Amino acid sequence: MSIGNSPEDERPFRDESQEARSSVGRALQQARIAAGLTVDDVSRATRVRIAIVHAIEADDFAPCGGDVYARGHIRTLARAVHLDPEPLIARYDAEHGGRPAPTPAAPLFEAERIRPERRGPNWTAAMVAAIVVVIGFVGFTAFKGGDDGDATAQAADGATPTAGKPAVSATPKKEKPAEPTAEPSDSAIAAAPQDKVTVQVSAVGGRSWISAKDHNGRMLFDGLLKQGQSKTFQDNSKINLILGDAGAIELYVNGKKIEDTFKPGSVERLTYTKGDPVAG
Template sequence: MSIGNSPEDDRPSVGRVLQQARIDAGLTVDEVSSTTRVRVPIVHAIEQDDYSRCGGAVYARGHIRTLARVVGIDPTGLIEQFDAEYGGRPEATPAAPLFEAERIRPEPRRPNWTAAMVAAIVAVVGFVGFTLFSDDETSTGNTVAEATQSSPPPKPKPSPTKPTDAKAEPSDSAIAAAPADKVTVKLTADGGNSWISAEDHTGRLIHEGVLKDGDSKTFTDKKQIDLVLGNAGAVNLFVNGKKVDRIGDVGQVQRVSYTKGDPEQG
């Protein structure tokens, strides 16, 4: 990506505008990085119009918005200028549904007792008829009576019920299994890739990188987890065993913190 001024009307580039606004606001790069949690090398690169460290245009737009707000300028014009110079805004990836629709389970079929009784009667009548033709008239009555008493109708077999769907929402026992003395955060990308970073309660960086679509990451700390999501609309969050509402839109940068008492969004 180019470094310097924009070729259109010789206006300042996006990076130069951000740099000058930071200087006018009396802020250092370290102070901007500490406030926005955008790493110092990335801040330096953006101010030189080098967006290769951002991980893609979606993340570059998010960083530009964040830096612009911190130094006190409107990011709208900068985003439009960035899109004009670097290929325009791509179509947003549709966010996946927050919850899978519950499947309708068919009711188990009840035994057909009427059909079973009819079958039993037919069996008894057939047995009686066979006895009448095979024995003489004297023994017929006794045989029929004995056959009627000794041949109870067969028990109908209950229709097999369809097994319930094995896929279900997390149970209370699964939620209770999350350690009560720690904070546990699980991230799953289901609507595209997302750049993420995670810090423990001391501010130590424990993870940074791209969470690819379909992948998951889990972080645990005894007090607090701080997260930065570069594409918040593509990430599902489970905090201490419970799913929380999606915290942003596709392409939006969000920062959240969670403790042992959550899930309440940070």
């Protein structure tokens, strides 16, 4: 009788707990076989590729593309072979370092809150400012154009007095007289053109109201001529005059003085042509 351990007693003890706990892939494979399913059946039911199913059952999770996808495939395959996926997920996390710690929500919120906001240019304000500038420019142009037009019309219709003798109208005019822009001087009267009729009206004896029209009836002047003032009118064929106080007026027609004697205070209606001087 020998004292000591028998050869059987010297054999290493087997860890029954290690063998009892099968791996994630082994558990899925055994459950698939127990359910009577092939790898093709599981692939068609879960839409997980056959190569990935084989890899997972061999505990090779690299083809899954990451822990997140690996957990998703484990959960899908477990449900297809009628296993509870949560223990398998927990086992996978324990074997692969566990789930990553979740990022605290508060720091993210604070970072988002304090992050400066990037603003682009305010195109609406720029467009409104541009429209205001354009409207102001158009309005200014229209106003300026209106003033120029009025000034041009006044220059065309207004009377131009003889140099040194400003024409003053004491009474309001019913219509603007249209007179020549430049009046001939005394020397010009003396050398009046033969193809026109030229009439100079001078208030030498006092003031007198006068009216002058051309052959078309267009008003050349209608107003008061003060003593010492003169007006000269030209037309292609005819000048029609009305003298309110003919006795105070001295007339030159086509460079020649009219010798008619008009009575003071008399009103005379006269017409002169290129063939005058002959009092009309």
